[in-house]
Amino acid sequence: MRDLGVGFRYLLKGQRWVARHGKQYGFGLIPGLITLVLYAAALVALALWGEDFVAWATPFADDWSSPWLGLFRGFLTAVLFALALLLSVLTFTAVTLLIGQPFYENLSEKVDRDVSPDGTAPESGLPLIRELWISARDSLRIVVRAGVWAVLLFGLGFIPVVGQTAVPVIGFLVTGFFLTEELAAVAMQRRRVELRDRLALLRSRKTLVWGFGTPLAVAFLVPFVAVFLMPGAVAGATLMARELLGEETVEDDDEQLSPQQPSGSPVPGR
Numbered sequence: 001m002r003d004l005g006v007g008f009r010y011l012l013k014g015q016r017w018v019a020r021h022g023k024q025y026g027f028g029l030i031p032g033l034i035t036l037v038l039y040a041a042a043l044v045a046l047a048l049w050g051e052d053f054v055a056w057a058t059p060f061a062d063d064w065s066s067p068w069l070g071l072f073r074g075f076l077t078a079v080l081f082a083l084a085l086l087l088s089v090l091t092f093t094a095v096t097l098l099i100g101q102p103f104y105e106n107l108s109e110k111v112d113r114d115v116s117p118d119g120t121a122p123e124s125g126l127p128l129i130r131e132l133w134i135s136a137r138d139s140l141r142i143v144v145r146a147g148v149w150a151v152l153l154f155g156l157g158f159i160p161v162v163g164q165t166a167v168p169v170i171g172f173l174v175t176g177f178f179l180t181e182e183l184a185a186v187a188m189q190r191r192r193v194e195l196r197d198r199l200a201l202l203r204s205r206k207t208l209v210w211g212f213g214t215p216l217a218v219a220f221l222v223p224f225v226a227v228f229l230m231p232g233a234v235a236g237a238t239l240m241a242r243e244l245l246g247e248e249t250v251e252d253d254d255e256q257l258s259p260q261q262p263s264g265s266p267v268p269g270r
Contacts (some may be wrong), residue, residue: 007211007240014236015229017111024107028231031100036227038095051077057077068188077247079154086150089175089217092193092226093182094139097234101135102128104234108186111238115221115249122191131189138185146178176213177202179220184244191245201244212240 018181046053054076061069097104112121124131153171157163181202188198202209216233220226242249 001207002243003205003207007213010236010243011212011216011233012236013239014111014234015232017114017235017239018107018232021074021110024110025035025039026102026240028100028107028234029227031096031103032227032230034099035092035096036224039092043081043084043088046081050080053162054080081152083150086154086171087147089220091143091146092220093179093233095224095231096230097182097186098132098136098139100230101106101132104231105131105190106184107231107234108238109190112242115239115242115251117248117250121189124190124192134189135185138189139182141195142178142181146174149174149178156226172214172217175217176210176215177206178213179217179233180209180213180237180240183233184241186234187238187241188245191241193245205244206243208240212236 018028051073058073058076061072064072078119109121109123113119126134151175153167156167159167181198184202185195185198193201216229219229239249
């Protein structure tokens with residue numbers, strides 16, 4: 001359980017780092033603002049024309065009598081909007097990171113240089129186009145995984161009691177895990193750590209990941225908060241990635257930490 005607190009501290013450390021580096025924070029806001037506008041436009045469109053879409057998709061119900069027709073299509077419209085909101089939370093980070101790949105790559109690299117004992121940062125050595133392709137491919141794989149979980153949890157939500165208690169908690173844990181993976185991928189891709197190895201590393205320290213990602217998932221439910229937390233979340237995930245990979249980190253007070261990998265932790269591919 002100690003890892004829960006450690007993960008949360010990494011989230012706070014990331015926010016403190018960008019607070020001390022205003023220029024990096026300002027640049028880091030740009031991708032989130034672009035994504036926010038795109039998502040807001042999509043959700044507004046769904047709110048305006050979602051009912052029409054449901055009516056088009058359910059022609060078999062045209063002859064139903066009142067009030068069953070209205071109740072049925074109203075329920076489906078609400079379900080559609082709820083799923084859209086859930087998928088927005090699950091995919092916001094992936095889309096923002098994809099749009100802001102050069103911004104966050106630069107931010108993560110500066111964090112590495114700032115906390116590395118020798119002032120250096122790992123580089124992938126790949127062309128930008130290749131990095132964007134790998135990021136898009138891996139993000140799509142994560143979004144598919146997250147989408148499967150979203151549909152499963154949505155279905156379980158109809159189970160009495162369990163659906164209103166345990167399922168929301170599990171949902172936040174799952175969302176937190178995938179958010180952390182997407183954020184940590186910025187630093188790990190520069191180290192040529194493949195998706196499979198990243199997932200293995202994160203699963204080996206689930207409570208650390210939950211301590212970082214779950215509070216972030218909760219915060220992202222508040223409108224506009226995700227935009228302002230994203231730069232610090234990338235910085236914090238970079239710091240956490242260094243621990244997961246066993247890299248030495250110099251703290252602000254010049255205290256050096258040499259994190260130990262837990263026994264049985266997978267060795268990432270390079």
